[in-house]
Amino acid sequence: MKRNTIQAIACLGGRFGDQLSTVEAVRRHHATGVTAHRTELPDAVLFARATGDVVDAVRICHEHRCAIVPFGTGTSTEGQISAEQGGLTIDLSGMNRILRVSPDDLDCTVEAGVMRKTLNASLRDTGLFFPVDPGADASIGGMASTRASGTNAVRYGTMRDVVMSLSVVLADSQVIETGTRARKSSAGYDLTRLFVGAEGTLGIITEVTLRLAPIPQRIAAAVCAFSTERAAVSAVVAALQSAIPLARAELLDALQVEACNRYSKLDLAVCPTLFLEFHGTDRAVDEHVELMAEIAKEHGGGDFRWATATEERNRLWQARHDIWWAALALRPGSQGVPTDICVPISALPDVIARTQEDVSELGLIAPMCGHVGDGNFHLCILVEPDNRDEQARVAELNGRMVARAHAVGGTCTGEHGIGTGKIGYLAAERGEAMMALAAMKRALDPRNIMNPGKILHAGAYRPYQ
Amino acid sequence: MKRNTIQAIACLGGRFGDQLSTVEAVRRHHATGVTAHRTELPDAVLFARATGDVVDAVRICHEHRCAIVPFGTGTSTEGQISAEQGGLTIDLSGMNRILRVSPDDLDCTVEAGVMRKTLNASLRDTGLFFPVDPGADASIGGMASTRASGTNAVRYGTMRDVVMSLSVVLADSQVIETGTRARKSSAGYDLTRLFVGAEGTLGIITEVTLRLAPIPQRIAAAVCAFSTERAAVSAVVAALQSAIPLARAELLDALQVEACNRYSKLDLAVCPTLFLEFHGTDRAVDEHVELMAEIAKEHGGGDFRWATATEERNRLWQARHDIWWAALALRPGSQGVPTDICVPISALPDVIARTQEDVSELGLIAPMCGHVGDGNFHLCILVEPDNRDEQARVAELNGRMVARAHAVGGTCTGEHGIGTGKIGYLAAERGEAMMALAAMKRALDPRNIMNPGKILHAGAYRPYQ
Numbered sequence: 001m002k003r004n005t006i007q008a009i010a011c012l013g014g015r016f017g018d019q020l021s022t023v024e025a026v027r028r029h030h031a032t033g034v035t036a037h038r039t040e041l042p043d044a045v046l047f048a049r050a051t052g053d054v055v056d057a058v059r060i061c062h063e064h065r066c067a068i069v070p071f072g073t074g075t076s077t078e079g080q081i082s083a084e085q086g087g088l089t090i091d092l093s094g095m096n097r098i099l100r101v102s103p104d105d106l107d108c109t110v111e112a113g114v115m116r117k118t119l120n121a122s123l124r125d126t127g128l129f130f131p132v133d134p135g136a137d138a139s140i141g142g143m144a145s146t147r148a149s150g151t152n153a154v155r156y157g158t159m160r161d162v163v164m165s166l167s168v169v170l171a172d173s174q175v176i177e178t179g180t181r182a183r184k185s186s187a188g189y190d191l192t193r194l195f196v197g198a199e200g201t202l203g204i205i206t207e208v209t210l211r212l213a214p215i216p217q218r219i220a221a222a223v224c225a226f227s228t229e230r231a232a233v234s235a236v237v238a239a240l241q242s243a244i245p246l247a248r249a250e251l252l253d254a255l256q257v258e259a260c261n262r263y264s265k266l267d268l269a270v271c272p273t274l275f276l277e278f279h280g281t282d283r284a285v286d287e288h289v290e291l292m293a294e295i296a297k298e299h300g301g302g303d304f305r306w307a308t309a310t311e312e313r314n315r316l317w318q319a320r321h322d323i324w325w326a327a328l329a330l331r332p333g334s335q336g337v338p339t340d341i342c343v344p345i346s347a348l349p350d351v352i353a354r355t356q357e358d359v360s361e362l363g364l365i366a367p368m369c370g371h372v373g374d375g376n377f378h379l380c381i382l383v384e385p386d387n388r389d390e391q392a393r394v395a396e397l398n399g400r401m402v403a404r405a406h407a408v409g410g411t412c413t414g415e416h417g418i419g420t421g422k423i424g425y426l427a428a429e430r431g432e433a434m435m436a437l438a439a440m441k442r443a444l445d446p447r448n449i450m451n452p453g454k455i456l457h458a459g460a461y462r463p464y465q
Numbered sequence: 466m467k468r469n470t471i472q473a474i475a476c477l478g479g480r481f482g483d484q485l486s487t488v489e490a491v492r493r494h495h496a497t498g499v500t501a502h503r504t505e506l507p508d509a510v511l512f513a514r515a516t517g518d519v520v521d522a523v524r525i526c527h528e529h530r531c532a533i534v535p536f537g538t539g540t541s542t543e544g545q546i547s548a549e550q551g552g553l554t555i556d557l558s559g560m561n562r563i564l565r566v567s568p569d570d571l572d573c574t575v576e577a578g579v580m581r582k583t584l585n586a587s588l589r590d591t592g593l594f595f596p597v598d599p600g601a602d603a604s605i606g607g608m609a610s611t612r613a614s615g616t617n618a619v620r621y622g623t624m625r626d627v628v629m630s631l632s633v634v635l636a637d638s639q640v641i642e643t644g645t646r647a648r649k650s651s652a653g654y655d656l657t658r659l660f661v662g663a664e665g666t667l668g669i670i671t672e673v674t675l676r677l678a679p680i681p682q683r684i685a686a687a688v689c690a691f692s693t694e695r696a697a698v699s700a701v702v703a704a705l706q707s708a709i710p711l712a713r714a715e716l717l718d719a720l721q722v723e724a725c726n727r728y729s730k731l732d733l734a735v736c737p738t739l740f741l742e743f744h745g746t747d748r749a750v751d752e753h754v755e756l757m758a759e760i761a762k763e764h765g766g767g768d769f770r771w772a773t774a775t776e777e778r779n780r781l782w783q784a785r786h787d788i789w790w791a792a793l794a795l796r797p798g799s800q801g802v803p804t805d806i807c808v809p810i811s812a813l814p815d816v817i818a819r820t821q822e823d824v825s826e827l828g829l830i831a832p833m834c835g836h837v838g839d840g841n842f843h844l845c846i847l848v849e850p851d852n853r854d855e856q857a858r859v860a861e862l863n864g865r866m867v868a869r870a871h872a873v874g875g876t877c878t879g880e881h882g883i884g885t886g887k888i889g890y891l892a893a894e895r896g897e898a899m900m901a902l903a904a905m906k907r908a909l910d911p912r913n914i915m916n917p918g919k920i921l922h923a924g925a926y927r928p929y930q
Contacts, residue, residue, distance in 0.1 A: 193658030284749035443908035
């Protein structure tokens with residue numbers, strides 16, 4: 001342990017007592033999560049209970065130049081919680097109060113450790129819901145930090161869109177509020193959007209003000225089979241162009257459908273399949289469903305298979321949410337490596353087709369699912385944990401996919417973030433703009449204590465004039 | 466003229482010849498626009514034709530530490546185009562090429578000088594439109610720089626939401642692309658959102674990639690009279706809570722309705738009135754209109770007066786767009802001073818009522834219109850251009866309105882920006898977060914040459930550690 005870290009932890013121990021742990025199992029838990037990346041353990045873990053705890057911890061770490069890693073629930077996939085330089089992990093899960101819900105304003109303020117399912121459960125009586133659904137039951141602070149999205153984004157947007165304001169503890173322990181509760185504002189630089197997606201590298205989010213959505217009068221869900229992924233994507237493009245407000249448009253390839261059939265006891269035809277959901281008023285949903293069924297047919301889709309009862313709908317979407325586990329069950333004992341490119345939707349069919357060729361050429365097993373309304377899709381690449389050769393082929397596949405995304409104007413990550421895993425891809429994507437990213441980081445965290453080694457390498461600290 | 470400016474302009478003259486003007490009428494035109502604020506003239510104006518022109522001009526100005534003010538069309542209202550330190554104004558109106566339209570991706574890329582009406586005219590055959598409508602026919606670059614919005618924002622969002630990526634010339638003349646063409650991304654800091662709304666103080670926007678919307682199958686417009694502003698706002702809140710997708714929800718107070726009747730030859734009842742618009746598929750629009758009519762009735766609204774024919778609808782919305790001129794005609798020879806607060810919608814009725822009391826107490830004439838779905842409203846305060854006493858009362862009114870907005874968690878500007886006019890209000894709104902704003906500015910423009918004196922005072926350049 002570095003000397004400054006030893007001093008910082010001694011100070012933190014004096015301030016926090018039992019709230020601070022240096023037990024190895026605790027440190028290991030906080031560096032592990034669901035990621036397949038190698039991670040480093042922090043030297044201590046603080047269980048924060050209030051913003052004041054975070055302020056005091058940051059002040060001590062700032063003074064001693066000790067690294068700080070914020071931790072929500074550990075569901076990030078790109079190594080965001082790895083303590084690359086050791087130091088302190090701040091666990092925010094104890095900051096789980098819902099501070100305010102204003103039904104008339106369709107907004108609320110929560111502490112960063114509130115889980116999205118807990119929030120939705122507590123909102124039920126208000127007629128509102130929090131619409132961003134990345135699958136995992138993540139913390140709101142973590143979702144803001146990774147700019148999470150998921151199945152509903154085509155309709156309700158991503159964390160970029162629904163976060164109205166943040167309370168953030170900066171590197172010098174100053175607490176700022178990044179915005180207001182106004183639904184729009186032209187008042188100066190958009191600090192809210194700067195901290196959303198910054199993965200804790202510019203400050204620690206302690207409170208989040210969120211825009212909520214009204215629970216729709218009616219929800220209709222259906223699945224529809226296609227002969228090719230291209231046909232399914234074309235149907236979604238046609239729907240978007242016709243202004244049919246899809247609430248969800250998820251594409252599963254044949255292998256993923258097979259996995260779901262086995263794991264979730266479904267009996268879907270084993271071919272590329274769209275999972276669709278429509279939200280709205282009664283007749284509007286009827287009309288949108290009719291129009292979509294026509295469009296699907298025009299693109300060679302099969303009949304819609306309906307899930308009108310809530311129970312049936314939940315079973316279907318539970319299966320969609322469980323695809324990760326369903327995929328892993330295809331190869332018992334395997335580990336899943338997720339990919340996450342996002343491209344202009346017109347390029348999606350080709351990119352998917354070429355990716356599937358790559359998977360086959362590289363001898364990998366990798367079922368696919370996509371948030372096709374956004375041009376975003378994931379593979380779950382199934383690998384043996386200790387098979388180096390296989391892991392090299394996974395890296396090759398991921399690299400090819402990212403290069404292909406960049407070639408068509410897309411991005412290396414639609415919703416998982418950069419962490420440690422995609423730093424090289426980010427540099428390739430941003431080019432000269434990396435200078436501006438590094439300038440932001442230096443401006444707000446000149447000592448490089450906030451989640452160091454994520455998004456930017458230390459080498460990115462080039463001078464800027 | 467300062468010595469460094471003289472040198473810069475000599476260099477610029479050598480590089481640009483006839484594209485550079487030092488004629489006073491030209492300089493005056495570029496500092497005037499529609500704003501009621503005092504403005505300063507630049508020492509020269511460059512008519513840029515391509516990004517390369519902007520790069521060369523910025524390089525020369527950077528070398529000589531000469532101030533630069535970007536200019537689109539001059540429709541900003543808070544003094545954004547004033548050359549506070551003299552220097553060079555770069556007129557981008559010659560950069561008016563539509564570079565790419567991709568109907569399948571629902572996006573396009575345009576040069577910063579393209580006007581929004583021109584863009585919409587050129588999109589007509591694609592079935593798409595650019596939905597942000599601030600009233601004025603502004604340039605896309607200017608709209609991005611002020612984070613503009615307008616009547617459609619309740620449905621389609623603001624420039625924050627529709628800008629996908631920007632080409633920006635930084636203070637050191639480096640050109641960067643801030644994003645990609647992916648509809649969402651978690652790839653590092655959100656530079657796009659940082660430059661949207663930065664009013665040219667961090668860099669000059671030269672190209673804009675925009676998300677477009679499909680032209681709705683059907684558009685229905687109606688007006689509905691209410692006895693009070695409170696009743697009208699409550700109806701809109703109820704509609705939002707019921708997930709009725711309003712495309713526009715504009716409130717005019719009785720005085721503004723009277724002004725419109727006179728100016729646009731309408732015969733509306735002189736009372737608080739909602740202008741509503743619905744976009745969607747056929748039956749969905751029918752249903753939304755029915756539901757909204759019920760809600761309006763429950764809140765004491767009168768019958769809907771329909772404008773189903775395109776012609777009639779255009780006449781109605783033309784009247785809405787002309788309210789500024791209609792208001793000015795109430796007091797011939799007067800100048801209009803716009804206000805622009807935005808508050809949580811539940812606070813809107815009280816804030817409007819208190820504002821109207823203030824108007825009356827201060828002896829001013831100020832018709833009101835509001836984008837009530839967003840909680841944003843404007844007064845057009847009618848003043849005699851040289852009446853100092855009246856102008857003092859205007860400042861008092863504006864100050865009270867902003868203080869009231871801040872007291873309820875709102876913002877001093879929903880869509881007009883800060884410019885020179887609202888720097889004090891911004892500081893009051895952001896508090897400690899101003900340090901972070903100043904840090905951004907110092908990081909990207911250490912010489913303070915990019916539109917200096919806007920958003921931040923020079924005094925805001927405090928050190929940050």
